Amino acid sequence: MSETPSAPTGLPGNGGVGVEAASADPRLSYTVADNIATIGIERGHKMNALLPDMILNFSDLIERARRDSKVRAVVIRGAGKSFCAGDDLNPEDRFKYGPPDLHTRLKMGYPRLINDILQLRKPVVAMLRGYAVGAGFDLSLACDFRIAAPDTKMAAIYVRRGLGGGCAYLLPRYVGLGKATELMLLGEMIDAQEALRLNLVTKVVPEETLEEETYALAKRLARGATQAIGAIKNARNQGLGCDPVKGLEWQILCNVDLMFHRDAREGPRAFMERREPNFTGEWIDLQYDAFDPDYR
Numbered sequence: 001m002s003e004t005p006s007a008p009t010g011l012p013g014n015g016g017v018g019v020e021a022a023s024a025d026p027r028l029s030y031t032v033a034d035n036i037a038t039i040g041i042e043r044g045h046k047m048n049a050l051l052p053d054m055i056l057n058f059s060d061l062i063e064r065a066r067r068d069s070k071v072r073a074v075v076i077r078g079a080g081k082s083f084c085a086g087d088d089l090n091p092e093d094r095f096k097y098g099p100p101d102l103h104t105r106l107k108m109g110y111p112r113l114i115n116d117i118l119q120l121r122k123p124v125v126a127m128l129r130g131y132a133v134g135a136g137f138d139l140s141l142a143c144d145f146r147i148a149a150p151d152t153k154m155a156a157i158y159v160r161r162g163l164g165g166g167c168a169y170l171l172p173r174y175v176g177l178g179k180a181t182e183l184m185l186l187g188e189m190i191d192a193q194e195a196l197r198l199n200l201v202t203k204v205v206p207e208e209t210l211e212e213e214t215y216a217l218a219k220r221l222a223r224g225a226t227q228a229i230g231a232i233k234n235a236r237n238q239g240l241g242c243d244p245v246k247g248l249e250w251q252i253l254c255n256v257d258l259m260f261h262r263d264a265r266e267g268p269r270a271f272m273e274r275r276e277p278n279f280t281g282e283w284i285d286l287q288y289d290a291f292d293p294d295y296r
Contacts, residue, residue, distance in 0.1 A: 025057040030064065035072040035222040036215065037065040044080025047131055049088035052097065052108045062116040072281055073222040074120070075214060076143060077127040078136075086134025086157065110135040114170070117142040118237055121230025123221040127214040128152045128201065133189075134166060141170040141200070144233070147214045148201040152192040160187040173240065174200055226281035227261040260284050 029040035039061050041048040050058070065071045078084050087110060098104045106112060117124050117139070126132075126140045129149035134157045140146050156167040164184075172180035175198050183190070195201045205213045221229070235254040239247040258264040263279045270277035 025054065027051075027054050028057055028061060030061050032068070032071060034215075034219055035070060036075055036218045037061075037068070037071040037073075038075045038077065039065070041076075041078045041084055044078070044082070046088060047082040047085035048078040048080070048136070049085045050110055050135055051088050051090075052092060055108060055110055055112060059112055059116055062113070062120060065122065066120055069281065072122060072224075072226045073218045074122055074124045075127060075218050076117075076124060076139070077214075078129075080130075082130030082136075083126065083128045083132040083152070084136025084139055085131045086136050089161065110139065114138055114142045118233075121233060122226060123218075123224075123229050123233075125214055125218050125221070127210060129207065129210060133157045134161075138167050138170060141167070141174060145217060146201040147210065147217065148192045148195065148204050149207045149210045150192050150204060151207065152195065152201070152204070153189045154195050154200060155187055155189045156184045157187045157189075159185060174198070223279065225263040225267060225277075225279045227263055227283075228258055228267075231255075231257050 027041070027043045029038070029042050031038050031040075039058070041050075041054075041058075043049065043054075062074075065074050097108045123145070124143040125145045125147060126143040128140060128146055129152055131153050132140045133153065133155040137154050137156055140154070156171060158164050158166045167180075167184060171183060174180075175183070179198065190198070190200075192201065192204045196204050202217075203213065231254040234257075235250045238250040242250070255264075260283060262282045262284055263277070266279060267277050
């Protein structure tokens with residue numbers, strides 16, 4: 001893939017600087033090629049365990065991908081032999097980002113990334129190998145697809161560290177209440193084939209073709225109807241926590257939203273003309289008045 005620079009935003013991120021500067025963190029990487037943004041966790045010597053300041057910068061990279069109209073799919077991967085071994089349990093300055101209460105943890109802990117990925121209106125593919133445990137397990141479940149190497153190991157390992165709560169939202173939605181309870185209360189490792197049987201991964205592929213398979217799927221998604229994918233993700237998210245009537249309303253609102261995008265016209269037109277659609281992800285701009293960039 002030929003790498004191209006991402007469109008600068010000039011807008012502040014979590015660190016108070018432009019979001020495009022977030023990749024200056026050597027523990028994270030960000031590249032764009034073929035309309036795919038790749039976010040890499042580059043802490044292989046620690047099995048890509050996450051630290052609080054990394055989480056802030058990781059969040060900025062997701063925001064960078066969201067703002068860049070050229071990015072139409074995202075791949076998340078880990079350096080070395082593992083995807084992500086969860087939170088780094090090394091002692092931290094617990095008051096660095098404010099009192100360690102619920103609000104701070106939602107902003108500084110890995111659940112922030114779960115929210116960001118779930119709400120990102122672009123498809124996200126996780127490339128898994130080695131350990132995807134704890135926060136790394138939850139992070140992978142937040143992605144829309146998970147392509148796994150045969151050596152992938154997954155676990156809601158919190159209980160074995162005397163901790164809890166992790167995976168409690170997403171895991172039951174994948175495997176049901178009974179199996180999720182078993183996985184969370186025992187904290188046992190499951191291998192790639194068992195994860196596939198439980199629908200926790202999309203596909204298990206040989207290690208030598210892991211990258212090829214991951215990016216083949218990402219390219220397919222990047223050629224798709226980006227805005228439709230985003231609207232579907234939003235309707236799915238809303239439908240998880242509401243009654244059937246509201247769920248059907250979100251389903252209808254999904255299509256109402258898409259009437260403001262060119263792909264919703266291109267898709268039916270291509271079908272009628274018996275050709276492949278050329279999806280662009282572009283909005284139909286309803287701003288009739290000229291924009292003055294110098295207005296203050």
